[in-house]
Amino acid sequence: MSTVVVVDVGIGNLRSVQKALERAASDAGLAWKAEITPDPDAIARADKVVVPGQGAFRDCAIALSTGVADAVRAQIEKGTPFFGICMGLQTLFRTSDEAPGYEGLAVYEGTNVRLGEGQRDPATGQAVKIPHMGWNAIELRGEGHPYLTAAGGAGTHFYFVHSYHAVPADPSLLVATAQHGPFAVTAAIARNNVFASQFHPEKSQSAGLAVLTAFLRS
Numbered sequence: 090m091s092t093v094v095v096v097d098v099g100i101g102n103l104r105s106v107q108k109a110l111e112r113a114a115s116d117a118g119l120a121w122k123a124e125i126t127p128d129p130d131a132i133a134r135a136d137k138v139v140v141p142g143q144g145a146f147r148d149c150a151i152a153l154s155t156g157v158a159d160a161v162r163a164q165i166e167k168g169t170p171f172f173g174i175c176m177g178l179q180t181l182f183r184t185s186d187e188a189p190g191y192e193g194l195a196v197y198e199g200t201n202v203r204l205g206e207g208q209r210d211p212a213t214g215q216a217v218k219i220p221h222m223g224w225n226a227i228e229l230r231g232e233g234h235p236y237l238t239a240a241g242g243a244g245t246h247f248y249f250v251h252s253y254h255a256v257p258a259d260p261s262l263l264v265a266t267a268q269h270g271p272f273a274v275t276a277a278i279a280r281n282n283v284f285a286s287q288f289h290p291e292k293s294q295s296a297g298l299a300v301l302t303a304f305l306r307s
Contacts, residue, residue: 090120093305094135096161097127098152100144100176102291109291110139113301121305127152129160137304138164142176143250143289146201147188149176158194165196165283172304173285178278179255181285187253196283198258204251210270217270220252225267225288227276234264234279239303240296247276247288247296254287 095107107123114121124131132138138161142149153161165171173181180193185201208217224246233242249267254275257263265277267288277286284304290297 090122091136092122092124092134093137093139094132095123095125096132096138096140096157096177097125098140098142098149098157098176099127100148100152101142101174103141105291106139106141106174109298110301110305113298114305116298117302117306119302119305127155127157129156132157132160133163135164135169137170137172139172139174140177140180141174141291142180144176145187146176146179146185146193146253147191149180150188150191150193153180153194162194162196168282170304170307171283171285172301173283174291175251175287175289178275178285178287179253181278181283182255182257185253197262197278197280199256199262201253201255203253204269204272204274208271217272220250221269221272221274222250223248225249225269225274225276227265227267227288229265230263231261232264234277234284235307236279236284236300236303237265237277240299245296246293247286247290248292249274249276249288250292251287 110123183195
């Protein structure tokens with residue numbers, strides 16, 4: 090049986106991600122074991138890697154500094170399928186406005202910026218709430234991505250909880266955005282073996298399970 094490792098960086102509900110992966114595999118008849126671990130050696134042996142997280146960039150950066158970062162980067166560099174969720178997306182970039190002086194995985198150049206307070210939705214005139222919390226439809230960029238297509242593509246709703254979002258130096262990384270008032274939020278990025286979403290597939294019901302199933306099948 091193949092193993093997908095859920096990297097334990099000490100933040101977020103890791104068990105919910107593990108359970109969602111197990112359900113996606115079971116429903117699709119796929120032979121995958123989902124294992125939660127902070128062990129760099131276990132990460133290095135994994136057939137697929139998932140880095141979830143719901144919390145602070147600083148805490149994630151500190152957790153990654155224990156050798157986990159090198160193991161994750163090595164897996165990405167050798168082509169192992171990788172899925173980042175929420176903070177797992179943000180930490181692919183070098184910096185964040187949330188934690189000056191702390192560095193993420195720096196797989197890609199770019200930073201994470203705060204969604205500004207005090208804004209109004211240009212369509213409704215209503216105040217825009219930060220954190221961005223709730224269901225939003227995605228808009229595809231370029232050709233989108235097969236994982237998103239499997240879930241329904243453009244217009245599919247996913248669940249978001251965040252106050253910051255990634256701004257890649259290379260905009261071609263973007264495969265989906267979501268509109269939150271005046272903000273075009275980075276919803277998903279991808280390149281080669283790497284896919285990462287700002288939304289939470291484990292909280293996104295059937296659409297989220299479809300994305301995870303596509304990841305396990307890839």
